[in-house]
Amino acid sequence: MSLNIRLFFTFFQIGLFSIGGGYAIIPLIQQEIVEKASWISQKAFTDMITISQMTPGPLAVNASTFVGLQTAGLPGAILATTGCILAGVCISAGLYSFFLRHEDSRRLSAALNGLKSASLGLIVSAAASILLLAFTGSSDWTGPAAVDLPAVILFAASFWLLRRRKFNPILVMSIAGIAGGLLYR
Structure with missing residues (x-):
């Protein structure tokens, strides 16, 4: 499979699971683009997250554009960004229709509360990873001497x-x- 197609599908998958928002999706983005695909280094990933926080737009979209541009130039940036956005547009349209039909459901409300808790856990995990990397230069704790x-x-x-x-x-x-x-x- 070509690099551009891999970029598209990887970021389509990231967009598909970005429901918790930018901070909640950081661990998945890190796993897919740093650990699995090795498209960028851990240091470049941290820099990308930092830059994404200072530029307009959602974190996953900024990340897809950055990684696509770094790995496959302008076509890669376009395909990665399109993949990331396409998933969100499809999910939003489907959820809008679903919530209109089930807006008074207690079960749906309870399920959403569970998703909020899971999103909080992902956000805390992402924050801990970023702080650890910023304070030690590594995503693994090696002791206080490395701080x-x-x-x-x-x-x-x-x-x-x-x-x-x-x-x-x-x-x-x-x-x-x-x-x-x-x-x-």
Whole structure:
């Protein structure tokens, strides 16, 4: 199977299971494009997630465009992005019709509560993976000696500025980017 067709179907699958949203889908994207296909490295994956958070659009769509462009150029980007979007459009149309017919169902409401809990678990897992990679440079915990103390301090300062001082997120990202550029030359 050609690379472009593999990109399309891989991102169609990712789009198909992106129901929990961007953060919930990070583990699946990582498994498919880093671990299984080896299209990008773990470091490039982390950079891609970071960049995807700063650019407009859903994370899975940004990831599909990035990976498609990196692996197969413009045709790969177009096919990967189309695969990712096509699944969401089909699911949304089907769900809209389904929910209109069953909007008063208690069982449906209970099932959706279960899905919310599973999505939360996926989001926490993705956050832990990203923090571990940012703080140690690896997705596996190797002990406290591997922790990058400047990265932890930069994270804590950014978190404090955003949550406690209510700074503008763009300003905090800019400051953190400059600090990171100075610290990690």
